[in-house]
Amino acid sequence: MAGDGAAFAQLVARYQRPIYGYLVRRAGVPIAEDLLAEVWMAAFRGRGTFDTQLESARPWLFTIARNILSAHWRTLRRGVLEADLALFDPWPEVDERLDAAGVSRDLHAAVRALSEPQREVLLLVAWEDLAPSEIAVVLDMTAATVRSHLRRARIALSSQPNVVTASNHIKHTEET
Amino acid sequence: MDDYQSLQRAGAITEPPPEVFARAQQILLDYMAAEKMPVAPRSHRRLLVASGIVAVAAAVFCGAVLLPAGSGTKAQKPGQASRPSRVPMHLSAKTVALISSQSAAAVADSGTAVETTFNSTGVGPASAPQTIAVTFSGQDVNYLITSNGNGAEGVQNRVVDGQFYLYIKGPDLQMHWYHDTSANAAATESYPDPRTLLEAINTSAGLEDLGIQSVNGMELTHLRATDPASIETLHIPHVANTVTAFDVWVDTHNVVRQVRVTSSSAANLSGPGAVMCETSPNVPGYTSHVGGPPIIPPSERISTLPNGQAVPAGTICGDVLSTQLSTTLNILFGKLGVPESVTAPLDAIDQEGLG
Numbered sequence: 001m002a003g004d005g006a007a008f009a010q011l012v013a014r015y016q017r018p019i020y021g022y023l024v025r026r027a028g029v030p031i032a033e034d035l036l037a038e039v040w041m042a043a044f045r046g047r048g049t050f051d052t053q054l055e056s057a058r059p060w061l062f063t064i065a066r067n068i069l070s071a072h073w074r075t076l077r078r079g080v081l082e083a084d085l086a087l088f089d090p091w092p093e094v095d096e097r098l099d100a101a102g103v104s105r106d107l108h109a110a111v112r113a114l115s116e117p118q119r120e121v122l123l124l125v126a127w128e129d130l131a132p133s134e135i136a137v138v139l140d141m142t143a144a145t146v147r148s149h150l151r152r153a154r155i156a157l158s159s160q161p162n163v164v165t166a167s168n169h170i171k172h173t174e175e176t
Numbered sequence: 177m178d179d180y181q182s183l184q185r186a187g188a189i190t191e192p193p194p195e196v197f198a199r200a201q202q203i204l205l206d207y208m209a210a211e212k213m214p215v216a217p218r219s220h221r222r223l224l225v226a227s228g229i230v231a232v233a234a235a236v237f238c239g240a241v242l243l244p245a246g247s248g249t250k251a252q253k254p255g256q257a258s259r260p261s262r263v264p265m266h267l268s269a270k271t272v273a274l275i276s277s278q279s280a281a282a283v284a285d286s287g288t289a290v291e292t293t294f295n296s297t298g299v300g301p302a303s304a305p306q307t308i309a310v311t312f313s314g315q316d317v318n319y320l321i322t323s324n325g326n327g328a329e330g331v332q333n334r335v336v337d338g339q340f341y342l343y344i345k346g347p348d349l350q351m352h353w354y355h356d357t358s359a360n361a362a363a364t365e366s367y368p369d370p371r372t373l374l375e376a377i378n379t380s381a382g383l384e385d386l387g388i389q390s391v392n393g394m395e396l397t398h399l400r401a402t403d404p405a406s407i408e409t410l411h412i413p414h415v416a417n418t419v420t421a422f423d424v425w426v427d428t429h430n431v432v433r434q435v436r437v438t439s440s441s442a443a444n445l446s447g448p449g450a451v452m453c454e455t456s457p458n459v460p461g462y463t464s465h466v467g468g469p470p471i472i473p474p475s476e477r478i479s480t481l482p483n484g485q486a487v488p489a490g491t492i493c494g495d496v497l498s499t500q501l502s503t504t505l506n507i508l509f510g511k512l513g514v515p516e517s518v519t520a521p522l523d524a525i526d527q528e529g530l531g
Contacts, residue, residue, distance in 0.1 A: 036196070036200040040203070041207045044208060044428075070268065098183075101185055106179075107179045126180065126183050
């Protein structure tokens with residue numbers, strides 16, 4: 001177990017910033033601080049599930065962080081009436097962040113108009129710097145599906161008049 | 177600045193103060209310190225040894241990497257839990273599936289378990305708790321009654337190769353092994369196979385994580401079904417009509433080590449359990465409900481107990497013709513994966529219709 005603990009310490013040291021960043025960008029600072037500890041405990045508890053075939057623990061940890069976030073939002077949804085669920089935005093922090101950063105209205109609208117998986121894939125590329133193969137693990141889909149979502153996101157963003165540069169970059173990411 | 181850079185800039189965050197990471201690390205340290213359960217290697221277990229994650233000296237963990245307690249952490253008020261207050265966390269379908277598959281794999285070969293059954297009528301226990309030591313090896317299972325309050329301790333039921341054996345008192349009042357030669361006798365086995373309850377671990381039950389609990393010296397994660405009624409549809413043997421609670425405790429390898437199901441059903445009781453006595457003095461051996469006005473109507477009151485003794489003066493006893501019977505079945509798994517031998521008794525006496 002000492003070896004497990006030491007290896008886990010390396011894991012925490014290496015990935016605490018990116019995981020914290022992921023949580024902050026989607027849930028805000030106060031909640032992210034609590035959820036970060038939950039992620040480490042869940043990861044430690046589930047360390048036997050780590051797929052040693054993976055080259056890096058990063059997608060595995062992002063998967064756990066995403067599950068923790070999803071559980072967090074589900075607890076908030078409990079108080080929402082069924083009729084209002086369609087209007088319930090589980091990622092308000094993302095919108096607020098786009099607002100606060102002063103991104104162009106067109107880009108903001110384009111991102112908002114993306115389907116949930118498309119937006120998720122886009123933000124995992126743009127904000128978390130994950131490769132499509134890593135996103136495939138996080139979102140439990142094939143790499144081909146991830147690329148497909150990226151491609152659709154690119155097309156959707158391209159249809160906005162002032163978002164050409166972004167789609168070009170996404171195309172580049174998709175090909176790497 | 178192009179739009180993609182603008183999008184990236186929107187994702188930029190301020191570097192948090194060191195206390196943020198130190199606090200999370202401290203919580204993790206506390207959690208890891210609480211995990212003391214010995215771990216037996218299992219073939220299906222995948223260890224956290226990945227390329228890029230190299231084990232270093234354990235001292236690194238408590239020193240250079242994770243800050244020691246109190247170093248840079250927020251001051252903890254007396255009585256304040258070291259872990260943050262948290263709402264129960266729902267398990268993802270993936271995690272539930274993992275627990276189900278890991279547990280099924282762990283009990284697939286052999287193991288032991290202790291089954292304890294409690295029956296209650298709501299005003300008290302309907303019968304003494306029954307405890308059974310179960311040993312299984314593949315499809316072969318042995319049930320040894322270790323206590324049931326009715327003097328059946330030592331009785332065994334055994335299923336080997338589909339044949340049913342019982343270790344019970346014979347006409348000579350000595351214990352003997354009998355082989356029930358009736359067709360499908362093994363199907364009459366009345367005790368639950370502990371492994372069948374694992375079927376209840378599925379996403380429809382909506383398991384949520386209630387945190388760590390110490391169970392039989394093990395630090396386990398306590399999970400509770402938010403929709404226990406959904407388990408009824410699985411028609412698991414020995415689980416009564418209405419499932420009112422379902423709890424499981426899993427170890428760090430996502431293997432269930434304890435499972436508890438509480439179910440209720442309308443029951444017409446018979447035998448000693450059907451007699452309830454109220455008002456003082458208690459009547460040993462019979463369910464007693466002391467205090468408050470008598471609830472047994474005069475028409476149902478009896479003067480003689482099933483054991484032939486007269487109902488003591490000042491005590492009211494009556495037949496409980498029907499009641500809501502609540503049954504709690506608790507299964508604590510013991511050795512899992514350790515080879516066990518469950519074999520047919522060599523000297524069993526063939527007899528038909530025992531089961």
